[in-house]
Amino acid sequence: MVNLTIDGKQISVQENTTIMEAAAQNGIHIPKLCYLKDINEIAACRVCVVELEGKEKLITSCNNPAEDGMVIYTNSPKVRKHRKTTVELILSQHDCRCVTCARSGNCSLQKTANDLNILQIPYKQTLEHQKWNQSFPLIRDSAKCIKCMRCVQICEKVQGLGVWDVEGTGSRTTVNVSRLRSIEEADCALCGQCITHCPVGALRERDDTETVWDAIADPDKIVAVQVAPAVRAAWGEQLGLTRGEATIGKILDSLKKMGVDYAFDTTFSADLTIMEEGTEFIKRFTSGELKDLPMFTSCCPGWIRFIKTQYPGLVKYLSTAKSPQQMFGSVMKTYFAEQLKVAPERIYTVSVMPCVAKKAEREMELFYEEYAGHDVDAVITTRELVKMIRSAHINPKTLEDIPGDRPMQEGTGAGVIFGATGGVMEAALRSAYFLLKGKNPPADAFSKVRSQGFNQNNGVQEADFQIDDITVRTAVVSGLGNTRSLLDRILRGEVQYDFVEVMACPGGCVGGGGQPIHDGEERAFERGKNLYDLDQQAELRFSHENPDVRTMYERFFGNPNSHKAHMLLHTIHEL
Ligand code: HC0
Numbered sequence: 001m002v003n004l005t006i007d008g009k010q011i012s013v014q015e016n017t018t019i020m021e022a023a024a025q026n027g028i029h030i031p032k033l034c035y036l037k038d039i040n041e042i043a044a045c046r047v048c049v050v051e052l053e054g055k056e057k058l059i060t061s062c063n064n065p066a067e068d069g070m071v072i073y074t075n076s077p078k079v080r081k082h083r084k085t086t087v088e089l090i091l092s093q094h095d096c097r098c099v100t101c102a103r104s105g106n107c108s109l110q111k112t113a114n115d116l117n118i119l120q121i122p123y124k125q126t127l128e129h130q131k132w133n134q135s136f137p138l139i140r141d142s143a144k145c146i147k148c149m150r151c152v153q154i155c156e157k158v159q160g161l162g163v164w165d166v167e168g169t170g171s172r173t174t175v176n177v178s179r180l181r182s183i184e185e186a187d188c189a190l191c192g193q194c195i196t197h198c199p200v201g202a203l204r205e206r207d208d209t210e211t212v213w214d215a216i217a218d219p220d221k222i223v224a225v226q227v228a229p230a231v232r233a234a235w236g237e238q239l240g241l242t243r244g245e246a247t248i249g250k251i252l253d254s255l256k257k258m259g260v261d262y263a264f265d266t267t268f269s270a271d272l273t274i275m276e277e278g279t280e281f282i283k284r285f286t287s288g289e290l291k292d293l294p295m296f297t298s299c300c301p302g303w304i305r306f307i308k309t310q311y312p313g314l315v316k317y318l319s320t321a322k323s324p325q326q327m328f329g330s331v332m333k334t335y336f337a338e339q340l341k342v343a344p345e346r347i348y349t350v351s352v353m354p355c356v357a358k359k360a361e362r363e364m365e366l367f368y369e370e371y372a373g374h375d376v377d378a379v380i381t382t383r384e385l386v387k388m389i390r391s392a393h394i395n396p397k398t399l400e401d402i403p404g405d406r407p408m409q410e411g412t413g414a415g416v417i418f419g420a421t422g423g424v425m426e427a428a429l430r431s432a433y434f435l436l437k438g439k440n441p442p443a444d445a446f447s448k449v450r451s452q453g454f455n456q457n458n459g460v461q462e463a464d465f466q467i468d469d470i471t472v473r474t475a476v477v478s479g480l481g482n483t484r485s486l487l488d489r490i491l492r493g494e495v496q497y498d499f500v501e502v503m504a505c506p507g508g509c510v511g512g513g514g515q516p517i518h519d520g521e522e523r524a525f526e527r528g529k530n531l532y533d534l535d536q537q538a539e540l541r542f543s544h545e546n547p548d549v550r551t552m553y554e555r556f557f558g559n560p561n562s563h564k565a566h567m568l569l570h571t572i573h574e575l
């Protein structure tokens with residue numbers, strides 16, 4: 001143990017604890033802008049400086065270890081003065097128009113400047129304006145970048161892609177897309193992790209809320225909205241709702257109050273995906289097609305973008321099933337349009353997703369006898385949903401639990417857990433067992449694929465399951481850096497699997513790049529637990545028991561993997 005004094009308090013901490021951590025463990029908060037535990041500990045912003053007794057120069061607390069006998073002041077006059085100057089200098093290179101910033105009210109720079117009582121900026125402001133394609137789903141505003149390097153490190157170390165890099169030297173140092181590429185050329189997976197780890201508003205998703213408001217206002221359009229599984233686990237965080245209050249039923253109510261015509265829960269089409277993907281897996285598995293390499297899940301669009309640019313040779317091993325988002329859009333414009341007796345073009349489909357890559361996935365086309373537009377017309381993130389609720393002046397406390405619309409109302413617990421890493425695999429195995437044996441396993445028979453904690457086992461969860469004399473070897477991975485390591489091990493023949501689930505964001509969709517931002521905190525595991533609890537409480541826990549999905553097969557698709565199902569619910573993954 002190490003004994004030291006911080007702000008007059010005697011404390012003991014483990015060896016190799018940083019001063020910042022030592023302070024935090026004892027309830028002393030040291031402000032910071034660039035620090036991210038284990039990912040960015042480079043003292044780039046210098047906001048976390050502290051005074052060490054006996055030393056003239058201030059030291060940074062994020063990368064200096066606590067040592068025996070140290071006497072530290074985290075908020076002495078000298079520290080405050082230095083910190084204030086540092087932040088004023090940062091502000092002199094930052095576009096400070098907070099009222100038009102996506103992160104206003106949730107910005108670490110704004111908070112730090114307010115806390116330091118900075119009422120004006122005594123230095124000349126110089127802003128850097130790099131060009132950006134405003135129609136790309138990921139938007140970067142260079143005039144807001146504070147060069148903290150978090151985006152560079154997250155993309156490189158956690159997502160293994162290296163989209164960002166430092167450019168120039170000295171006072172001209174800046175961040176830009178690496179290797180002189182444009183963002184369109186940079187193999188960005190659109191996972192959005194750089195957005196959720198940006199302390200300011202330099203990175204954000206493209207705003208699509210105005211197009212949704214326009215559709216709602218258009219009397220010729222029938223607006224049908226779906227809400228992804230992971231949204232329910234996070235939307236309430238930004239609105240002051242408790243976990244128990246923030247239900248899917250209240251999201252549906254908020255959408256109706258905004259004026260949408262129909263509101264649905266994506267867990268319905270998650271169940272439909274299991275029917276299609278589970279059937280496809282059994283076919284490919286029993287035909288011996290998967291002897292060498294496993295079948296990969298295809299529902300995460302960040303992963304699809306990653307495999308296409310990084311491992312094009314593996315694309316043929318993806319399931320052909322569309323994602324639940326695309327399947328729902330397709331069903332809304334066909335099966336549902338038929339029920340309403342309207343032309344597909346009149347239906348405007350919107351998805352609320354925890355994800356930025358879904359904004360690109362929606363560009364997939366829909367063919368129903370002839371070209372029928374897109375499955376999905378607009379995608380908004382969880383954060384954009386909250387923006388719309390606020391802009392509609394809806395008091396979240398007045399929302400009521402309402403069911404989704406018929407005839408796509410039911411969703412099972414298996415569909416709910418799609419939003420957490422391992423959930424798609426677990427849901428698929430529950431139904432694959434039924435397809436092979438003709439009876440249900442215990443609902444929790446496959447819980448071994450669940451993640452054991454944030455980033456445990458390099459984000460990989462492996463499990464073999466015995467169904468009679470058949471062994472199914474599975475792996476679940478989240479985070480693209482972890483995915484790269486796993487794929488390399490598969491390709492080197494070090495590990496063999498039959499079925500692999502991949503989610504681009506650490507922890508799965510609950511940790512998605514479109515979710516509410518809590519600077520420096522990881523909430524994915526906790527939100528995932530929320531989804532597993534909802535599954536536990538659900539009356540129906542097997543996708544194949546979803547009565548509305550069954551009715552749709554009887555009335556419309558015939559059987560899973562039928563010709564019609566292939567036309568509407570599957571895709572060809574083009575490179
Ligand atoms: Fe997901 Fe999905 S589980 S990708 O994370 O499969 O975004 O929540 O909507 O489509 O259902 C995201 C979440 C979805 C889809 C579903 C899948």
Ligand code: SF4
Pocket residue numbers: 138154155159161162163164187188189190191192193194195
């Ligand atoms: Fe990298 Fe993901 Fe950000 Fe794209 S969205 S730059 S892949 S972290």
